[in-house]
Amino acid sequence: MSFKNKGLLALVALAFAVGFFVIVMERGTNVHSRPPKPQAALAPFDGKLAVQAIDDLRVAGRKILLCGVAFTKPRSMRALVTEAVRRDYQGLALTCKPVGTGTPCDGNVASKFGDAIVVQCFTSDGVDLAAKLAENGILCGQPAQAGSTYKSCSSGS
Numbered sequence: 001m002s003f004k005n006k007g008l009l010a011l012v013a014l015a016f017a018v019g020f021f022v023i024v025m026e027r028g029t030n031v032h033s034r035p036p037k038p039q040a041a042l043a044p045f046d047g048k049l050a051v052q053a054i055d056d057l058r059v060a061g062r063k064i065l066l067c068g069v070a071f072t073k074p075r076s077m078r079a080l081v082t083e084a085v086r087r088d089y090q091g092l093a094l095t096c097k098p099v100g101t102g103t104p105c106d107g108n109v110a111s112k113f114g115d116a117i118v119v120q121c122f123t124s125d126g127v128d129l130a131a132k133l134a135e136n137g138i139l140c141g142q143p144a145q146a147g148s149t150y151k152s153c154s155s156g157s
Helices: 003-028 075-089 130-137
Strands: 044-051 056-061 061-066 091-099 114-124
Touching: 044 075, 056 091, 114 130
Parallel strands: 061 114
Antiparallel strands: 044 056, 044 091, 056 061, 091 114
8 A cells, every 4th residue: 555545544534533523522412502491390388188089189279199009999989988088088288298309209200190290298297198098998008109108908018
């Protein structure tokens, strides 16, 4: 190979390397892009519990889902369970913390599910509403969401 061919090959290799470097740098980090808009963090809120149905709870007019528990009983029991919960808990004053603000479900579930905010709610004396409903067998603990925080219906504990 002649000196002229080696020089031409070196020049082509250098041009290829510079082009490759530019492409990698442009795709890796776009210095001209705008930072993503920060999402408004959900803040804790207070209100009275309104029981539309066992799977449609509201606090301060907001539809909520209690993190870590769910209604998993037969559908035929829905009306009966709703009436019992309405009788015992309707109007209960609660403070609710959205997922992501120190709940047992942080990192395991999203902070919203459809139009409902996923929360952990406490009574004025500090009792976790989901724990109380799970202990009473009304709702069932969901270990995939909150570990062993809430009593599961499938276990004997």
